[in-house]
Amino acid sequence: MINKLLIANRGEIVSRIIKTCKKMGVQTVAIYSDSDKAASYLEEADESCCIGPSNPLKSYLNIDAIINAMLKTRADAVHPGYGFLAENYAFAEAVVSQGAIWVGPPPSVMKAVESKCYCRQIAAGVDVSVIPGTLSTLAGLKELRQAVQEYGYPAFLKLDKGGGGKGIEVIRDENQLQEVYERVTRIGQMAFGSSECYLEVGVERPRHIEIQFIADSFGQCVCLGERECSVQRRHQKIIEEAPSPVVGENERNTLFAWTRKLSRAMGYEGAGTLEYLRATGGEFYFMEVNARLQVEHPVTEALTGMDIVQKQLEIASGMPLGLQQDDLQISGHAIEARVYAEDPDTFQPSPGKVNRLSFPATNEHIRIDHALYEGGTVSPYYDPLIAKVIAWDETRLKAIQRLTKALREFQVTGIKTTVPLNLHILENKEFQEGNFDTSFLEKFSYK
């Protein structure tokens, strides 16, 4: 079992992971950059260690600095959280090469699934639907021309190793082909160090539905239900919920079967998420793997009563899952609102000092994950996500009402937050009826 866990991240997720460690009797090490030296969770951890200046390249993205902190504090395991180095296989390898435990999938799996074409090939090999397009990367402009002839316009050119919504561009006609190809390959080279790309057809008005799963090193894999994450802007999720209003029992069983097949074919171990798109006709397509704990994992925890971080730590320690698919209890409805430090009208960032905080009561219906405190500062150097408010109740409508009430009582002064936008979404009739897709917020009239 893990004795001392270093949490290689910042913000609310550090506090979240410490909670489970306390329950399990695992000691914790929190790391911090100069601008996080007064963070609230540093006191919750057993130890803390400064890893460098505010600039994330020199601290939270600095593999050497974090490995040094691990050695200095004699931590025997690392949990990467989400973002930063969570999906960086070189970091995972560096942890493992020091004899420590990496709380995540094996580095070799992380390296392989970074390639979207690899994942598409795996999926095609086990009869899981993928978005129509090429299964391999394109050798050049000539191959792209041939692919477009086969799949037609409009087509999407995507980077094989892209991420965060970067390096995805639409090609509408022959005239744009060369220009888009050159731009996407240039972005790939600059931002990701790889210019390889492939072609996919566009899926009109899709819904983003993902399956949370956990797999142990003995071949057991259990799906913990889906999450509906279609309410997003600029590929950033805002509201997540489970179950999805459009996933019935048959569809869920299909997605679970696909997820188990894919997880086994990839040799996956640990907690992970497979993202799927649902087209307007109800067809599902496998999209990509998130080889880490996700921001929205509390939705699944509220729905199933499971502690996903605990399962991660147990699996990383070599323990079996101790759970069959039939053991899974899914009850009621869970919904999460992400609160960002942004202007709700313009989406401009709003860093600054938090003056007053007032939160709704937390109980079996309401959970709040955050790292805010009065007098604390929301830094301009990091992600704008400052809190997640999660509501659970017996029905979707009741859960929405719970969340609405909680958000009305969630008050932060000194910075702007997206709470007013969250409330507008929850009060929207189309949203309440479950009638939305990933373009929902584009058409959304906030005023």
Added chain:
Amino acid sequence: MATTVNAHMPGLVARVLVNEGDQVTQGQTVVVINCMKNELQVVSANDGKVQNVLVKEWDEVEIGSPLIVLE
């Protein structure tokens, strides 16, 4: 008289788009600041020649930090 182009948001300098000696015009983007992973453009309020570039990529800046000096 020299004027400066200042940061309107805190964050990290993502890109500097001008060099010393460049002629800039009013409304031209001279620096891009990464604030909470958002790229924000800093535009020059005046025409002028770049006398001095005060920041480089990944520098930390506050609201009002001078970035560029114009002649």
